[in-house]
Amino acid sequence: MARSRTFAAIVTGAVAAGALGGLTAAPAHADTNFFSYHGSRPLASYAPGAVLGTRTIDYHLAGIALPVKVEQILYRTQNAVGAPDANVTSVILPPGRAKSGEAVSYQSFYDSLSVADSPSRVFAGDQRFPGGVIPNIETALIAPMLLQGYPIVVPDTEGPTADFAAGPEYGATTLDSIRAASSAAGTGINASTKLALFGYSGGAIGTNWAAAMAPSYAPDVNKRLVGASEGGLLVDPAHNLKYVSGSPVWAGVAPMALAGASRAYGLNLAPYVSTSGASVLAGVQNDSIAQGLLANPFITWQQLVKPQYANPDSIKPFVDAVNKLNLGQRPSPTVPMFIEQGAGGFFEGTPGNKPGIGAGDGVMITGDVRSLARQYCASGTTVKYTQQDLLSHVATAVPWATASIGWINDRFAGQAAPSSCGSIPAGNSLAPEVYAGS
Helix, strand or coil, X not given: CHHHHHHHHHHHHHHHHHHHCCCCCCCCCCCHHHHCXXXXXXXXXXXXXXXXXXXXXXXXXXXXXXXXXXXXXXXXXXXXXXXXXXXXXEEECCCCCCCCCEEEEEECCCCECCHHHCHHHHHCCCCCCCCCHHHHHCHHHHHHHHHCCCCEEEECCCCCCCCCCCHHHHHHHHHHHHHHHHHCCCCCCCCCXXXXXXEECHHHHHHHHHHHHHHHHCHHHHCCEEEEEEECCCCCHHHHHHHHCCCCCCCCHHHHHHHHHHHHHCCCCXXXXXXXXXXXHHXXXXXXXXXXXXXXXCCCHHHHECHHHCCHHHCHHHHHHXXXXXXXXXXXXXXXXXXXXXXXXXXXXXXXXXXXXCCECCCCEHHHHHHHHHHHHHCCCCEEEEEECCCCHHHHHHHHHXXXXXXXXXXXXXXXXXXXXXXXXXXXXXXXXXXXCC
């Protein structure tokens, strides 16, 4: 207990010091070679989750080293189109006695088109402002689980090229990071360790895609999962682009998502975007979520494309990409789910009266999340769904994070998962987009 109190005090002090110091501490582990595979053996010859390299570092918060060790692992995974990739995950070791046979995989909401903002680099002390601030903030979400003794696995969900919002890649990197953490030395995790998934917003993308993909992509991991907790979930990106269009806070996420999907799937949007749209897309290529939002408030889809493509579904590559990213078109998870969603998006400036969309939390759509939860229930998945009608995206993270601790502890304790199935209100259609061109 004394070590836990000491760690909590150091975390508080580091946050304060980082704020006062402008987050300018020099990086302690700026070895960029670690983040790439340099072996002579073809990467494709390794099995998904194979360990390619390891190192032990101190956990850095706001650029300041804490007395907490992190095992970082370079491992083999795959990108959104199934090509082999080398990615990094970080296993944060609890400062006190670690739990035996239990661990948590936390998916970060670093939401960036720059690999510099990846959790693994921030934990190593490679501080970039403002993007690198997010993994620092997330220490508050990780710390309660860490202080209970859970090793925390934190994958770079977006992969080595920062493929923002590419759900299938998030799922693969998350599942393969668990495989890697289970075989690397010094993590306290092995092939029989039970795990829970949790993450909010961008982290919910990784959490839900991992849970949905696990039965087919990683059945060895799926049988060890006790549940997945998430909030502020992106379900159908085609809907979200319409929802945030023209909003004062969240409109800038649209060009970022387009850039991420283009990067992940090799899309050429040049024939469709306007001159100003091309400039916007070029400008966000290395942006963090904070930079992207600040650069493009109030932007609309119509401002990004040529007049003849005012309807997004008139662009065939767009339709193909968003249908691949629609969780409603993917199989249901087989593990219990806890899903929390806000509906007070008007507090963050996004109106909730767009036809076929309805209320949301400002960036994520409540009706889409409800439909997905109901779909999971219909397939036999146990789902606890909680809706915060008067909270927006940022605010909903607080009750979700608080409730997640107890929910995850109960799953490890073997208690029956609570269910909202049968009482979740109807939502929006999650049918795939239909190409409207000729």
